[in-house]
Amino acid sequence: MIDAKSVAELRSKTGAGMMDCKKALTESNGDLEKAIDYLREKGIAKAAKKESRIAAEGLANIFTSDNKAVILEVNSETDFVSKNAEFTDMIKEIGEAVLKSDAKTLEEALLLPSSEGTIADLIVAKTSKIGEKLSLRRLEVVEKTDTQNFGAYLHMGGKIAVLTLLEGANSDVAKQAAAMRPEYLKEEDIDAERIERERKVFTEQAINEEKPADIAAKMVEGRLKKFFKEICLLDEPFIKDGDIDVKTYVKNNGGEVLKMVRYEVGEGMEHRSDNFAEEVMNQIK
Numbered sequence: 001m002i003d004a005k006s007v008a009e010l011r012s013k014t015g016a017g018m019m020d021c022k023k024a025l026t027e028s029n030g031d032l033e034k035a036i037d038y039l040r041e042k043g044i045a046k047a048a049k050k051e052s053r054i055a056a057e058g059l060a061n062i063f064t065s066d067n068k069a070v071i072l073e074v075n076s077e078t079d080f081v082s083k084n085a086e087f088t089d090m091i092k093e094i095g096e097a098v099l100k101s102d103a104k105t106l107e108e109a110l111l112l113p114s115s116e117g118t119i120a121d122l123i124v125a126k127t128s129k130i131g132e133k134l135s136l137r138r139l140e141v142v143e144k145t146d147t148q149n150f151g152a153y154l155h156m157g158g159k160i161a162v163l164t165l166l167e168g169a170n171s172d173v174a175k176q177a178a179a180m181r182p183e184y185l186k187e188e189d190i191d192a193e194r195i196e197r198e199r200k201v202f203t204e205q206a207i208n209e210e211k212p213a214d215i216a217a218k219m220v221e222g223r224l225k226k227f228f229k230e231i232c233l234l235d236e237p238f239i240k241d242g243d244i245d246v247k248t249y250v251k252n253n254g255g256e257v258l259k260m261v262r263y264e265v266g267e268g269m270e271h272r273s274d275n276f277a278e279e280v281m282n283q284i285k
Contacts, residue, residue, distance in 0.1 A: 002022055002025045002026055002030060006025055006030060006032065007021045007022050007025065009032065010024065010025060010032060010035055010036065010039075013032075013036060014036060014039050014040075016039050020039065021035070021039070024036075024038040024039050037197065037200070037201050040201050040205075041201055041204040041205060041208065042208070043205070043208070056075040056076075056077075056137070056265065056266035056269040057075065057076050057077065057078055057079045057081065057082055057265065057266060058073065058074050058075035058076045058081075058082055058087075058134075058137075058265050058266070059073070059074060059082050059087075059088070059091060059157075059158035059159070059265060060072065060073040060074075060154070060158055060159070060160065060161035060263040060264070060265050061074075061091055061092075061095055061154065061158055061161060062095075062152040062154065062161050062163050063092075063095035063096060063098070063099045064099075064150055064152060065099050065100075067143055067144045067145065067146065068099060068141065068142075068143050068144075069099075069141070069142045069143075069144075069150050069152065069163055070095055070098045070099050070139060070140070070141050070142075071139065071140050071142070071161055071163040071261050071263060072091070072094065072095055072098070072136065072138065072139035072140075072263075073136075073137045073138050073139070073161075073263045073265060074087075074090070074091050074094065074134065074135070074136050074137065075134065075135050075137050075265070075266065075269075076130075076132050076133075076134055077132040077133055078132060081130055081132050081134075082158070084130060086126060086129060086130055087126065087130060087134070090122060090123070090126045090134070093114060093115065093122065094109070094114075094119055094122070094136060097109070097112045097113070097114060097119060098112065098139060098141065103141070104141050106136065106138060106139060109136065109139055110123075110136065119136070123135065123136060138263070140163075140261050142163060142165055142259060142261065144165055147167065148165060148166060148167055148258070149165075149166050149167075149168065150163065150164070150165060150166075151163070151164035151165075151166055151172075151173050151174035152164075152174060153174035153175050153177075153178050155175075155178040155179075158265070159264065159265045160178045160262070160263070160264045160265070161178075161262070161263045162174040162175075162177040162178045162260065162261070162262045162263075163260070163261045163262075164177065164257060164259065164260050164261075165257075165258045165259040165260075166250070166255050166256065166257055166258060167255060167256040167258060168250075168253070168254045168255030168256060172240070172249075173233070173246060173250060173257055173260075175239075176233065176236065176238065176239050176246055177233055177260055177262050178262070179239055180233075180236050180239065181262075181264070182231055182232055182233035182236060182260070182262070183231040183232075184231055184232045184233070185232065185233050185234060185257065185259065185260045186232050186233070186234045186235070186247075187228045187232050187235060189232070190228075190231070190232070195224070198224060198227055199220060199224060202219070202220045202223040202224060202227075203216070203220050205223075206219045206220055229245075233246055233257065233260055234246050234247035234250075234257060235247070
């Protein structure tokens with residue numbers, strides 16, 4: 001039996017109709033990832049990326065000092081809280097504490113000293129005072145050499161934060177990553193399983209389009225190449241000059257992108273959808 005929650009989740013990630021989602025889940029024995037592929041193969045869901053409905057609010061921020069940078073995301077229940085000075089001051093205290101420490105992981109950061117005891121204690125205290133559940137969701141510490149540079153960019157008031165590490169200065173790359181939503185820095189960073197999955201989907205699409213084998217093979221490789229350009233920062237067309245990719249742009253300016261960390265607040269987290277689930281249940285009974 002396919003439950004309403006699964007149908008709702010699949011619909012939110014693919015934009016497909018309720019009955020199509022129910023059929024896809026049935027054909028895939030309830031496996032969400034296989035159901036997404038099924039819909040894509042049938043041409044019902046064309047998006048390669050999973051654009052989840054976002055439930056979590058909050059802010060992402062970047063803190064730098066000399067050769068060290070920290071990017072982090074702190075969540076709240078409502079967007080209203082993200083404008084609260086208590087909340088933004090808490091984020092600053094967390095960021096500066098991590099920056100001054102040797103902490104590298106979320107677990108280590110929560111144990112750092114704060115004005116309320118530890119960072120974990122600080123979050124509990126602010127949760128009690130603000131009246132919403134607050135959480136330090138994730139962070140990453142990046143270090144550089146004296147010849148390297150950080151590119152730090154906050155978009156939409158901190159809803160998107162991008163930290164890049166470059167050999168040579170070029171802040172435009174961070175802005176590119178904020179605007180275009182790359183998942184990876186370069187093609188080599190994509191795991192083989194992900195590439196094989198996409199290849200299978202594109203192959204099924206070509207078969208369903210009844211193309212000759214030789215043409216189908218070329219179509220698959222062409223679609224893979226396009227896929228890489230959509231999800232890899234260095235392969236994307238540069239936003240200020242679509243005739244060149246980001247890698248070429250950076251190279252022409254005497255630089256090289258070594259690392260990218262991009263946080264979009266709440267990505268992969270879903271809205272509470274009690275009414276929506278009830279609607280789905282009524283249609284699939």
